[in-house]
Amino acid sequence: MYKLYYAPGTCALASHIALEEVGADYEAVRLDFKANQQNSPDYLAINPKGRVPALVTDRGVLTETPAILTYIAQTFRDAKLAPSDDPFALAQLQAFTSYLCSTVHVAHAHKMRGYRWATEDSSFADMKRMVPKSVGAGFALIERDMLRGPWVMGESYTICDPYLFTIGQWLDGDGVDLAALPKVMAHRKRMLERPAVRKVVEEEKV
Amino acid sequence: MYKLYYAPGTCALASHIALEEVGADYEAVRLDFKANQQNSPDYLAINPKGRVPALVTDRGVLTETPAILTYIAQTFRDAKLAPSDDPFALAQLQAFTSYLCSTVHVAHAHKMRGYRWATEDSSFADMKRMVPKSVGAGFALIERDMLRGPWVMGESYTICDPYLFTIGQWLDGDGVDLAALPKVMAHRKRMLERPAVRKVVEEEKV
Numbered sequence: 464m465y466k467l468y469y470a471p472g473t474c475a476l477a478s479h480i481a482l483e484e485v486g487a488d489y490e491a492v493r494l495d496f497k498a499n500q501q502n503s504p505d506y507l508a509i510n511p512k513g514r515v516p517a518l519v520t521d522r523g524v525l526t527e528t529p530a531i532l533t534y535i536a537q538t539f540r541d542a543k544l545a546p547s548d549d550p551f552a553l554a555q556l557q558a559f560t561s562y563l564c565s566t567v568h569v570a571h572a573h574k575m576r577g578y579r580w581a582t583e584d585s586s587f588a589d590m591k592r593m594v595p596k597s598v599g600a601g602f603a604l605i606e607r608d609m610l611r612g613p614w615v616m617g618e619s620y621t622i623c624d625p626y627l628f629t630i631g632q633w634l635d636g637d638g639v640d641l642a643a644l645p646k647v648m649a650h651r652k653r654m655l656e657r658p659a660v661r662k663v664v665e666e667e668k669v
Numbered sequence: 670m671y672k673l674y675y676a677p678g679t680c681a682l683a684s685h686i687a688l689e690e691v692g693a694d695y696e697a698v699r700l701d702f703k704a705n706q707q708n709s710p711d712y713l714a715i716n717p718k719g720r721v722p723a724l725v726t727d728r729g730v731l732t733e734t735p736a737i738l739t740y741i742a743q744t745f746r747d748a749k750l751a752p753s754d755d756p757f758a759l760a761q762l763q764a765f766t767s768y769l770c771s772t773v774h775v776a777h778a779h780k781m782r783g784y785r786w787a788t789e790d791s792s793f794a795d796m797k798r799m800v801p802k803s804v805g806a807g808f809a810l811i812e813r814d815m816l817r818g819p820w821v822m823g824e825s826y827t828i829c830d831p832y833l834f835t836i837g838q839w840l841d842g843d844g845v846d847l848a849a850l851p852k853v854m855a856h857r858k859r860m861l862e863r864p865a866v867r868k869v870v871e872e873e874k875v
Contacts, residue, residue, distance in 0.1 A: 511814050512768075522757045527767035529735065534760035551728045554740035561733035562718075565771035573786045580779045580799055586792040593786055608717050 465489035466519040468509065470496045471667045474568055475516035476632070478531045479667065480625035483659040485539035491666065529560040532622035544622045556616060559609055559623050563630050567605075570597035571633050595638035602634065606644050613653060628654040671695035672725040674715065676702045677873045680774055681722035682838070684737045685873065686831035689865040691745035697872065735766040738828035750828045762822060765815055765829050769836050773811075776803035777839050801844035808840065812850050819859060834860040 467482060467489055469475030473496075482489045494500040494515060502513045510517040510526055518525040518534070525531050536545035546552035572579070573590040581587065605627070609615065615623035631651055634641060641648055654660045673688060673695055675681030679702075688695045700706040700721060708719045716723040716732055724731045724740070731737050742751035752758035778785070779796040787793065811833070815821065821829035837857055840847060847854055860866045 511810060512772075520757060523761075525757070525760050525764055527764040527771075529767045530760045530763035533763060534756050537756035537759070550740050550743040551726065551731070553743070554731050554736045555729070557736035557739060558731055558733040561735045561767070561770060564767060565733075565775060566718075569771060569775050570786065580776065580786075580803060581792065581795045582799060583791070583795045585789070586787065586795040589787045589789045589792040593788060597786055604717060 467491045468494055468506070468517040468519075469515050469667065470494045470501070471669045472632075473515050474528050474564075474626075474629055476663065476667060477528055477622075477626040477629040478516045478518060478535065480628070480660055480663045481532055481535045481544065481622055483663050484625070484657075485535060485542040485544065487535070487539060493667075527564070528626065529557065529564050532560060532626060533557065536622050543619070546616075546619075546621075552616075556621055556623055559615060560626055562601075562609075563626050567598065567601035567630055570594065570601055571630070571637055573597070574637065595640075598634070598637045599639040599643070602631075602639060602644055602647060606646050610646050610650060612646060613650070615650075624650070624654060625660070628660065673697045674700055674712070674723040674725075675721050675873065676700045676707070677875050678838075679721050680734050680770075680832075680835055682869065682873060683734055683828075683832040683835040684722045684724060684741065686834070686866055686869045687738055687741045687750065687828055689869050690831070690863075691741060691748040691750065693741070693745065699873075733770070734832065735763065735770050738766060738832060739763065742828050749825070752822075752825075752827075758822075762827055762829055765821060766832055768807075768815075769832050773804060773807035773836050776800065776807055777836070777843055779803070780843065801846075804840070804843045805845040805849070808837075808845060808850055808853060812852050816852050816856060818852060819856070821856075830856070830860060831866070834866065 465487055467479055469479055469491055470493060479491055500506060501515065507513055509524055512526060516528060516531055518531050525534055533545060537547050545556055574594045577587040577590045611617040614620045615627055628651060631647055671688065671693055673685055675685055675697055676699060685697055706712060707721060713719055715730055718732060722734060722737055724737050731740055739751060743753050751762055777800065780800045783793040783796045817823040820826045821833055834857060837853055
Protein backbone atom coordinates (compact mmCIF):
# COMPACT_ATOMS: atom_id res chain seq x y z
CA MET A 464 0.00 0.00 0.00
CA TYR A 465 1.22 3.47 -0.85
CA LYS A 466 1.12 6.40 1.55
CA LEU A 467 0.83 9.90 0.10
CA TYR A 468 1.61 12.89 2.29
CA TYR A 469 -0.28 15.99 1.15
CA ALA A 470 -1.71 19.29 2.33
CA PRO A 471 -4.79 21.07 0.98
CA GLY A 472 -4.09 23.76 -1.60
CA THR A 473 -0.70 22.35 -2.59
CA CYS A 474 0.65 20.69 -5.74
CA ALA A 475 0.23 17.31 -3.98
CA LEU A 476 -3.31 17.32 -5.38
CA ALA A 477 -1.89 16.20 -8.74
CA SER A 478 -0.34 13.00 -7.38
CA HIS A 479 -3.42 12.38 -5.24
CA ILE A 480 -5.65 12.53 -8.32
CA ALA A 481 -3.26 10.29 -10.29
CA LEU A 482 -3.31 7.61 -7.57
CA GLU A 483 -7.11 7.67 -7.58
CA GLU A 484 -7.27 7.54 -11.40
CA VAL A 485 -5.14 4.37 -11.58
CA GLY A 486 -7.03 2.65 -8.78
CA ALA A 487 -3.95 2.34 -6.59
CA ASP A 488 -4.19 0.99 -3.05
CA TYR A 489 -3.14 4.06 -1.09
CA GLU A 490 -3.63 6.05 2.08
CA ALA A 491 -3.61 9.85 1.88
CA VAL A 492 -2.17 11.52 4.98
CA ARG A 493 -2.94 15.20 5.51
CA LEU A 494 -0.29 17.49 6.97
CA ASP A 495 -1.28 20.64 8.80
CA PHE A 496 0.76 23.45 7.23
CA LYS A 497 -0.65 26.05 9.63
CA ALA A 498 0.99 24.04 12.40
CA ASN A 499 4.20 23.81 10.28
CA GLN A 500 3.89 20.03 10.38
CA GLN A 501 5.96 19.73 7.21
CA ASN A 502 8.97 20.82 9.23
CA SER A 503 8.37 18.49 12.19
CA PRO A 504 11.25 16.09 12.95
CA ASP A 505 8.95 13.14 12.14
CA TYR A 506 8.16 14.45 8.67
CA LEU A 507 11.69 15.63 7.89
CA ALA A 508 12.78 12.04 8.54
CA ILE A 509 10.46 11.06 5.67
CA ASN A 510 11.21 14.03 3.40
CA PRO A 511 14.21 16.15 4.42
CA LYS A 512 13.02 18.83 2.00
CA GLY A 513 9.99 19.51 4.23
CA ARG A 514 7.64 19.59 1.28
CA VAL A 515 4.66 17.74 -0.15
CA PRO A 516 3.98 15.51 -1.92
CA ALA A 517 5.98 12.59 -0.60
CA LEU A 518 5.02 9.10 -1.76
CA VAL A 519 6.01 6.23 0.52
CA THR A 520 6.47 2.97 -1.41
CA ASP A 521 7.76 -0.41 -0.30
CA ARG A 522 11.10 0.53 -1.87
CA GLY A 523 11.41 3.95 -0.27
CA VAL A 524 10.16 7.52 -0.47
CA LEU A 525 9.67 9.47 -3.69
CA THR A 526 9.44 13.26 -3.90
CA GLU A 527 8.95 15.92 -6.60
CA THR A 528 5.63 15.94 -8.44
CA PRO A 529 7.01 15.33 -11.97
CA ALA A 530 8.89 12.23 -10.75
CA ILE A 531 5.98 10.87 -8.72
CA LEU A 532 3.52 11.33 -11.59
CA THR A 533 5.76 9.47 -14.06
CA TYR A 534 6.30 6.72 -11.48
CA ILE A 535 2.54 6.25 -11.06
CA ALA A 536 2.03 6.16 -14.84
CA GLN A 537 4.82 3.62 -15.36
CA THR A 538 3.83 1.42 -12.44
CA PHE A 539 0.18 1.27 -13.47
CA ARG A 540 0.85 0.87 -17.18
CA ASP A 541 -2.63 -0.38 -18.06
CA ALA A 542 -4.08 2.99 -17.13
CA LYS A 543 -2.04 4.44 -20.02
CA LEU A 544 -1.32 7.75 -18.28
CA ALA A 545 1.97 8.31 -20.15
CA PRO A 546 3.42 7.22 -23.53
CA SER A 547 6.14 5.18 -21.83
CA ASP A 548 7.17 3.30 -24.99
CA ASP A 549 7.86 6.44 -27.03
CA PRO A 550 10.83 8.41 -25.69
CA PHE A 551 10.01 11.51 -27.75
CA ALA A 552 6.35 11.64 -26.69
CA LEU A 553 7.35 10.96 -23.09
CA ALA A 554 9.88 13.80 -23.30
CA GLN A 555 7.17 16.17 -24.57
CA LEU A 556 5.01 15.13 -21.62
CA GLN A 557 7.89 15.63 -19.21
CA ALA A 558 8.75 19.01 -20.72
CA PHE A 559 5.22 20.07 -19.78
CA THR A 560 5.40 18.77 -16.21
CA SER A 561 8.86 20.30 -15.79
CA TYR A 562 7.56 23.65 -17.02
CA LEU A 563 4.68 23.55 -14.54
CA CYS A 564 7.09 22.61 -11.74
CA SER A 565 9.96 25.00 -12.33
CA THR A 566 8.31 27.98 -14.03
CA VAL A 567 4.59 28.25 -13.27
CA HIS A 568 4.51 26.85 -9.72
CA VAL A 569 7.65 28.83 -8.89
CA ALA A 570 5.97 32.04 -10.10
CA HIS A 571 2.97 31.29 -7.87
CA ALA A 572 5.23 30.52 -4.91
CA HIS A 573 6.46 34.11 -4.83
CA LYS A 574 3.08 35.11 -3.45
CA MET A 575 3.35 33.35 -0.08
CA ARG A 576 6.86 31.84 -0.01
CA GLY A 577 8.99 34.83 -0.98
CA TYR A 578 11.14 34.20 2.10
CA ARG A 579 12.78 31.38 0.14
CA TRP A 580 14.58 33.99 -1.96
CA ALA A 581 14.41 37.31 -0.10
CA THR A 582 14.22 38.83 3.38
CA GLU A 583 12.63 42.29 3.24
CA ASP A 584 8.94 43.19 3.50
CA SER A 585 9.27 45.52 0.52
CA SER A 586 10.61 42.59 -1.55
CA PHE A 587 7.68 40.41 -0.50
CA ALA A 588 5.22 43.12 -1.47
CA ASP A 589 6.95 43.64 -4.82
CA MET A 590 6.88 39.90 -5.55
CA LYS A 591 3.20 39.63 -4.58
CA ARG A 592 2.30 42.44 -6.99
CA MET A 593 3.96 40.62 -9.86
CA VAL A 594 2.31 37.23 -9.37
CA PRO A 595 -0.73 37.92 -11.59
CA LYS A 596 1.65 38.84 -14.40
CA SER A 597 4.19 36.02 -13.99
CA VAL A 598 1.60 33.28 -13.47
CA GLY A 599 -0.53 34.81 -16.22
CA ALA A 600 2.39 34.74 -18.64
CA GLY A 601 3.07 31.08 -17.80
CA PHE A 602 -0.54 30.17 -18.48
CA ALA A 603 -0.69 32.28 -21.65
CA LEU A 604 1.97 30.01 -23.16
CA ILE A 605 0.07 26.93 -22.00
CA GLU A 606 -3.15 28.30 -23.56
CA ARG A 607 -1.48 29.22 -26.82
CA ASP A 608 1.15 26.51 -27.38
CA MET A 609 0.93 23.56 -25.02
CA LEU A 610 -2.69 22.58 -24.30
CA ARG A 611 -3.61 20.63 -27.44
CA GLY A 612 -7.09 19.70 -26.34
CA PRO A 613 -9.23 18.17 -25.12
CA TRP A 614 -6.39 17.03 -22.86
CA VAL A 615 -2.90 18.53 -22.59
CA MET A 616 -1.34 15.92 -24.90
CA GLY A 617 -4.38 15.93 -27.20
CA GLU A 618 -6.73 12.96 -27.39
CA SER A 619 -5.10 11.03 -24.54
CA TYR A 620 -5.64 11.85 -20.89
CA THR A 621 -2.24 11.73 -19.17
CA ILE A 622 -0.51 12.71 -15.92
CA CYS A 623 -0.20 16.21 -17.42
CA ASP A 624 -3.91 16.75 -16.86
CA PRO A 625 -4.16 16.40 -13.05
CA TYR A 626 -1.05 18.56 -12.81
CA LEU A 627 -2.42 21.35 -15.04
CA PHE A 628 -5.72 21.20 -13.16
CA THR A 629 -3.88 21.47 -9.82
CA ILE A 630 -1.78 24.50 -10.71
CA GLY A 631 -4.85 25.97 -12.42
CA GLN A 632 -6.75 25.83 -9.13
CA TRP A 633 -4.58 28.72 -7.95
CA LEU A 634 -5.36 31.04 -10.87
CA ASP A 635 -8.32 32.70 -9.22
CA GLY A 636 -6.42 33.48 -6.02
CA ASP A 637 -3.40 34.61 -8.05
CA GLY A 638 -5.44 37.38 -9.70
CA VAL A 639 -5.04 36.13 -13.25
CA ASP A 640 -7.68 37.12 -15.83
CA LEU A 641 -9.51 33.84 -16.45
CA ALA A 642 -11.29 35.24 -19.50
CA ALA A 643 -7.92 35.16 -21.30
CA LEU A 644 -7.66 31.39 -20.76
CA PRO A 645 -10.71 29.75 -22.36
CA LYS A 646 -8.96 26.44 -23.14
CA VAL A 647 -7.56 26.17 -19.62
CA MET A 648 -11.01 26.88 -18.18
CA ALA A 649 -12.63 24.27 -20.46
CA HIS A 650 -9.97 21.81 -19.29
CA ARG A 651 -10.80 22.58 -15.66
CA LYS A 652 -14.49 21.94 -16.34
CA ARG A 653 -13.67 18.67 -18.12
CA MET A 654 -11.50 17.54 -15.20
CA LEU A 655 -14.30 18.19 -12.72
CA GLU A 656 -16.52 15.80 -14.69
CA ARG A 657 -14.17 12.92 -13.81
CA PRO A 658 -15.22 10.89 -10.76
CA ALA A 659 -11.63 10.45 -9.55
CA VAL A 660 -11.03 14.20 -9.64
CA ARG A 661 -14.30 15.02 -7.86
CA LYS A 662 -13.60 12.43 -5.18
CA VAL A 663 -10.11 13.75 -4.43
CA VAL A 664 -11.10 17.41 -4.56
CA GLU A 665 -13.84 16.64 -2.04
CA GLU A 666 -11.45 14.70 0.20
CA GLU A 667 -8.90 17.52 0.23
CA LYS A 668 -11.46 20.18 1.17
CA VAL A 669 -10.46 22.15 4.24
CA MET B 670 21.19 14.70 -36.67
CA TYR B 671 20.25 16.56 -33.51
CA LYS B 672 20.68 20.28 -33.05
CA LEU B 673 21.21 21.62 -29.53
CA TYR B 674 20.77 25.31 -28.83
CA TYR B 675 22.87 26.46 -25.88
CA ALA B 676 24.60 29.45 -24.35
CA PRO B 677 27.77 29.41 -22.22
CA GLY B 678 27.22 29.44 -18.49
CA THR B 679 23.69 28.05 -18.70
CA CYS B 680 22.09 24.75 -17.69
CA ALA B 681 22.29 23.69 -21.36
CA LEU B 682 25.77 22.37 -20.52
CA ALA B 683 24.13 19.29 -18.98
CA SER B 684 22.35 18.23 -22.17
CA HIS B 685 25.45 19.10 -24.20
CA ILE B 686 27.59 16.77 -22.07
CA ALA B 687 24.95 14.01 -22.25
CA LEU B 688 24.86 14.15 -26.06
CA GLU B 689 28.65 13.87 -26.14
CA GLU B 690 28.66 11.00 -23.62
CA VAL B 691 26.27 8.87 -25.70
CA GLY B 692 28.11 9.57 -28.95
CA ALA B 693 25.09 11.20 -30.58
CA ASP B 694 25.35 12.81 -34.00
CA TYR B 695 24.63 16.43 -33.07
CA GLU B 696 25.41 20.03 -33.84
CA ALA B 697 25.69 22.50 -30.96
CA VAL B 698 24.52 26.02 -31.84
CA ARG B 699 25.60 28.85 -29.56
CA LEU B 700 23.21 31.68 -28.80
CA ASP B 701 24.52 35.10 -27.82
CA PHE B 702 22.68 36.05 -24.62
CA LYS B 703 24.37 39.44 -24.46
CA ALA B 704 22.66 40.22 -27.75
CA ASN B 705 19.38 38.80 -26.36
CA GLN B 706 19.38 36.25 -29.16
CA GLN B 707 17.19 33.92 -27.11
CA ASN B 708 14.35 36.38 -27.61
CA SER B 709 14.86 36.90 -31.35
CA PRO B 710 11.82 36.04 -33.50
CA ASP B 711 13.84 33.25 -35.17
CA TYR B 712 14.59 31.56 -31.87
CA LEU B 713 11.16 32.11 -30.35
CA ALA B 714 9.80 30.21 -33.36
CA ILE B 715 11.91 27.27 -32.18
CA ASN B 716 11.35 27.72 -28.43
CA PRO B 717 8.58 30.16 -27.49
CA LYS B 718 9.88 30.13 -23.92
CA GLY B 719 13.03 31.96 -25.08
CA ARG B 720 15.27 29.67 -23.06
CA VAL B 721 18.04 27.14 -23.53
CA PRO B 722 18.47 24.27 -23.96
CA ALA B 723 16.30 23.39 -26.91
CA LEU B 724 16.91 20.09 -28.69
CA VAL B 725 15.76 19.84 -32.29
CA THR B 726 14.96 16.28 -33.32
CA ASP B 727 13.42 14.88 -36.49
CA ARG B 728 10.12 14.66 -34.59
CA GLY B 729 10.15 18.17 -33.20
CA VAL B 730 11.71 20.37 -30.52
CA LEU B 731 12.24 19.33 -26.91
CA THR B 732 12.78 21.75 -24.03
CA GLU B 733 13.41 21.58 -20.26
CA THR B 734 16.63 19.98 -19.09
CA PRO B 735 15.07 17.11 -17.06
CA ALA B 736 12.99 16.03 -20.07
CA ILE B 737 15.85 16.33 -22.56
CA LEU B 738 18.24 14.36 -20.34
CA THR B 739 15.76 11.49 -19.91
CA TYR B 740 15.08 11.53 -23.66
CA ILE B 741 18.81 11.20 -24.42
CA ALA B 742 19.17 8.34 -21.91
CA GLN B 743 16.15 6.47 -23.29
CA THR B 744 17.06 7.00 -26.95
CA PHE B 745 20.64 5.84 -26.47
CA ARG B 746 19.81 2.94 -24.17
CA ASP B 747 23.14 1.15 -24.61
CA ALA B 748 24.89 4.01 -22.86
CA LYS B 749 22.90 3.08 -19.73
CA LEU B 750 22.52 6.66 -18.50
CA ALA B 751 19.20 5.98 -16.71
CA PRO B 752 17.56 2.90 -15.12
CA SER B 753 14.73 2.97 -17.65
CA ASP B 754 13.43 -0.52 -16.81
CA ASP B 755 12.95 0.20 -13.11
CA PRO B 756 10.21 2.78 -12.50
CA PHE B 757 11.21 3.34 -8.86
CA ALA B 758 14.90 3.88 -9.63
CA LEU B 759 13.97 6.11 -12.56
CA ALA B 760 11.68 8.11 -10.27
CA GLN B 761 14.53 8.59 -7.78
CA LEU B 762 16.71 9.83 -10.64
CA GLN B 763 13.97 12.17 -11.84
CA ALA B 764 13.34 13.44 -8.31
CA PHE B 765 16.98 14.55 -8.33
CA THR B 766 16.81 16.27 -11.72
CA SER B 767 13.52 17.91 -10.78
CA TYR B 768 15.06 19.20 -7.54
CA LEU B 769 18.00 20.69 -9.43
CA CYS B 770 15.62 22.27 -11.94
CA SER B 771 12.94 23.72 -9.71
CA THR B 772 14.78 24.38 -6.43
CA VAL B 773 18.52 24.81 -6.90
CA HIS B 774 18.62 26.41 -10.35
CA VAL B 775 15.70 28.63 -9.38
CA ALA B 776 17.58 29.81 -6.27
CA HIS B 777 20.60 30.66 -8.46
CA ALA B 778 18.38 32.47 -10.97
CA HIS B 779 17.47 35.09 -8.38
CA LYS B 780 20.97 36.50 -8.73
CA MET B 781 20.67 37.76 -12.32
CA ARG B 782 17.04 37.06 -13.33
CA GLY B 783 15.14 38.59 -10.40
CA TYR B 784 13.07 40.56 -12.92
CA ARG B 785 11.13 37.35 -13.55
CA TRP B 786 9.47 37.78 -10.17
CA ALA B 787 9.98 41.38 -9.03
CA THR B 788 10.43 44.92 -10.34
CA GLU B 789 12.29 47.07 -7.79
CA ASP B 790 16.04 47.55 -7.46
CA SER B 791 15.81 47.01 -3.71
CA SER B 792 14.15 43.63 -4.35
CA PHE B 793 16.93 42.64 -6.78
CA ALA B 794 19.58 43.60 -4.22
CA ASP B 795 17.76 41.65 -1.49
CA MET B 796 17.50 38.56 -3.68
CA LYS B 797 21.18 38.78 -4.69
CA ARG B 798 22.23 38.88 -1.04
CA MET B 799 20.32 35.69 -0.31
CA VAL B 800 21.70 33.58 -3.16
CA PRO B 801 24.70 32.20 -1.23
CA LYS B 802 22.28 31.00 1.45
CA SER B 803 19.54 29.57 -0.77
CA VAL B 804 21.90 27.85 -3.22
CA GLY B 805 24.06 26.73 -0.30
CA ALA B 806 21.05 25.16 1.43
CA GLY B 807 20.11 23.35 -1.77
CA PHE B 808 23.61 21.93 -2.10
CA ALA B 809 23.82 21.06 1.61
CA LEU B 810 20.92 18.64 1.10
CA ILE B 811 22.61 17.20 -2.01
CA GLU B 812 25.85 16.75 -0.07
CA ARG B 813 24.15 15.16 2.92
CA ASP B 814 21.29 13.12 1.43
CA MET B 815 21.36 12.79 -2.34
CA LEU B 816 24.89 12.33 -3.67
CA ARG B 817 25.53 8.64 -2.96
CA GLY B 818 28.98 8.51 -4.50
CA PRO B 819 31.01 8.19 -6.54
CA TRP B 820 28.16 9.27 -8.82
CA VAL B 821 24.82 10.77 -7.78
CA MET B 822 22.97 7.46 -8.05
CA GLY B 823 25.92 5.52 -6.57
CA GLU B 824 28.03 3.17 -8.65
CA SER B 825 26.33 4.06 -11.95
CA TYR B 826 27.06 7.22 -13.89
CA THR B 827 23.73 8.67 -15.06
CA ILE B 828 22.22 11.83 -16.52
CA CYS B 829 22.14 13.17 -12.93
CA ASP B 830 25.90 13.63 -13.06
CA PRO B 831 26.26 16.13 -15.94
CA TYR B 832 23.34 18.04 -14.43
CA LEU B 833 24.85 18.22 -10.93
CA PHE B 834 28.20 19.20 -12.46
CA THR B 835 26.53 21.96 -14.48
CA ILE B 836 24.64 23.57 -11.59
CA GLY B 837 27.76 23.07 -9.47
CA GLN B 838 29.78 25.20 -11.90
CA TRP B 839 27.90 28.21 -10.54
CA LEU B 840 28.76 27.63 -6.89
CA ASP B 841 31.91 29.72 -6.93
CA GLY B 842 30.19 32.72 -8.48
CA ASP B 843 27.20 32.27 -6.17
CA GLY B 844 29.40 32.81 -3.12
CA VAL B 845 28.78 29.40 -1.54
CA ASP B 846 31.38 27.99 0.86
CA LEU B 847 32.92 25.16 -1.17
CA ALA B 848 34.70 23.74 1.89
CA ALA B 849 31.27 22.67 3.18
CA LEU B 850 30.71 20.49 0.09
CA PRO B 851 33.57 17.96 -0.10
CA LYS B 852 31.51 15.28 -1.90
CA VAL B 853 30.22 17.76 -4.46
CA MET B 854 33.77 19.01 -5.05
CA ALA B 855 35.09 15.43 -5.45
CA HIS B 856 32.26 14.82 -7.95
CA ARG B 857 33.28 17.91 -9.93
CA LYS B 858 36.89 16.66 -10.04
CA ARG B 859 35.75 13.20 -11.15
CA MET B 860 33.58 14.73 -13.90
CA LEU B 861 36.52 16.74 -15.25
CA GLU B 862 38.46 13.49 -15.71
CA ARG B 863 35.91 12.35 -18.31
CA PRO B 864 36.89 13.08 -21.93
CA ALA B 865 33.32 13.96 -22.93
CA VAL B 866 33.03 16.52 -20.14
CA ARG B 867 36.42 18.09 -20.88
CA LYS B 868 35.61 18.32 -24.59
CA VAL B 869 32.27 20.06 -24.03
CA VAL B 870 33.56 22.39 -21.31
CA GLU B 871 36.33 23.45 -23.71
CA GLU B 872 33.84 23.95 -26.57
CA GLU B 873 31.55 26.10 -24.44
CA LYS B 874 34.35 28.41 -23.28
CA VAL B 875 33.64 32.06 -23.92
